[in-house]
Amino acid sequence: MRNSFLNFLLITFTITLSVKGAILSPDKRIQNIGTAESITSLRVVVVDSEEVEKIGNPFSLDRFPEPEVEEFVTERLPAGEVLAVLSPYVVPTGVFLVNEEYIAMFQGKQVRNGDLLNVVYEGEEYDLVISEIDRTSFTMKYEESTLKVKLK
Numbered sequence: 001m002r003n004s005f006l007n008f009l010l011i012t013f014t015i016t017l018s019v020k021g022a023i024l025s026p027d028k029r030i031q032n033i034g035t036a037e038s039i040t041s042l043r044v045v046v047v048d049s050e051e052v053e054k055i056g057n058p059f060s061l062d063r064f065p066e067p068e069v070e071e072f073v074t075e076r077l078p079a080g081e082v083l084a085v086l087s088p089y090v091v092p093t094g095v096f097l098v099n100e101e102y103i104a105m106f107q108g109k110q111v112r113n114g115d116l117l118n119v120v121y122e123g124e125e126y127d128l129v130i131s132e133i134d135r136t137s138f139t140m141k142y143e144e145s146t147l148k149v150k151l152k
Helices: 002-022 026-040 049-055 079-086
Strands: 094-098 101-106 109-111 115-121 124-131 137-142 145-150
Touching: 079 115, 079 124, 079 137, 079 145, 109 115
Parallel strands: none
Antiparallel strands: 094 101, 101 109, 115 124, 124 137, 137 145
């Protein structure tokens, strides 16, 4: 009997606290009513057709000027400079001797003497010919230029 009375008091106290937090103070209620009245009491203004023509169509693209387009001219590097720039990025992950022929691995791709290796640098694609592969170096060719690269 005593437990049920304590449970009743606990439930009543909990309900009272939850309802008390849900009811706003009179000042807050008056403020909310004032905000609602100001939002709903907006007046409608009728605009003459002359004023509409003066203002123009707000959705027309003719109201905005054309953006200026900048043209970028990229100069092509000479073949020798291309090889010098690309050489730090063209590093084999391994060199293997198979049937008396050296094979270089570039990011999982097997490259033999004379094979093409496609390299992308700053959005430009370069096709390099890899040749003269041995265990200490290899040679890169681009157009007429060649560069011998020592392996580390």
